[in-house]
Amino acid sequence: MTKEKKIGIYAGSFDPFTFGHLNIIERASKLFDEVIVLVAINTSKKTLFTPEERLDLVRMSVSHIENIRLDVLEDGLVAHYYQEVGASALIRGLRNATDFDYEFSIASANALQGDTIETVILYAADEYRFMSSSLIKEIAYFDGDVSRMVPKHIDGKMKEKYNN
Ligand code: ADP
Numbered sequence: 001m002t003k004e005k006k007i008g009i010y011a012g013s014f015d016p017f018t019f020g021h022l023n024i025i026e027r028a029s030k031l032f033d034e035v036i037v038l039v040a041i042n043t044s045k046k047t048l049f050t051p052e053e054r055l056d057l058v059r060m061s062v063s064h065i066e067n068i069r070l071d072v073l074e075d076g077l078v079a080h081y082y083q084e085v086g087a088s089a090l091i092r093g094l095r096n097a098t099d100f101d102y103e104f105s106i107a108s109a110n111a112l113q114g115d116t117i118e119t120v121i122l123y124a125a126d127e128y129r130f131m132s133s134s135l136i137k138e139i140a141y142f143d144g145d146v147s148r149m150v151p152k153h154i155d156g157k158m159k160e161k162y163n164n
Contacts, residue, residue: 008032008120010091011040011078015047016154017058018136020128024093027122029065035091037062038081039072048137048161061151079113088118095124095132 008028014021014037028035039054049057051072062068073081082090090110092103107119131149140146140158147155 005033006089007034007036007085007087008089008091009036009038009078009082009085009087011038011073011081013042013045013047013133014039014054014058015045015049015133016136016150016158017054017061018128018131018133018150019148020093020095020124020131021058022061022151023125023128024091024122025062025068026065028091028120029067031120032067032088032091034067034069035065036069036071036085036087038078039070040078041073041075049157053157057151057154057157060153077113079110079117082110082117083114089120090117091120091122093124094121095129 008031010025010028012021025035025037037058039051039058041051047054051074055070055072059070062070078090090107092107094100094103103119103121107121110117110119136146136149137158140155141162143162146158150158
């Protein structure tokens with residue numbers, strides 16, 4: 001019997017990609033045969049980086065991990081993408097109680113799209129619990145130090161965007 005390849009999908013806005021996201025991907029890559037990092041176009045969020053820029057910035061950040069595939073979800077639901085690629089689980093990161101309510105509703109809504117849609121939650125490591133893309137953007141906007149929160153190339157790109 002050939003073993004079915006277990007694919008996990010880690011979807012997010014990644015605006016920008018942070019060390020917190022990277023930690024989740026590194027851990028998920030040990031649990032799944034392949035992890036697809038899916039840059040989602042969230043219609044309700046105005047983003048600092050375009051989808052293509054976000055994809056490039058993620059690519060540069062995960063080159064040390066072998067079993068990773070990158071994609072952009074141009075339109076449509078993550079749940080449909082999941083079914084198309086035959087994934088085994090959606091991967092999400094959980095930092096705190098505020099995340100919990102949001103993540104719980106997303107997981108429930110996704111489960112209603114198909115009864116095989118499973119969500120696996122990885123708890124944020126202590127050192128990344130406070131990191132969020134929005135907080136990082138606010139700090140970078142005011143020319144603060146985000147070097148311990150994002151990879152170097154992303155720090156540079158944020159400085160360019162904000163003309164710092
Ligand atoms: P979305 O807009 O879909 O919430 P994000 O890019 O903000 O996308 O986050 C993608 C996923 O990563 C979410 O499950 C989020 O909770 C999780 N995440 C974000 N920051 C961290 C962090 N510092 N540590 C662990 N998980 C995180």
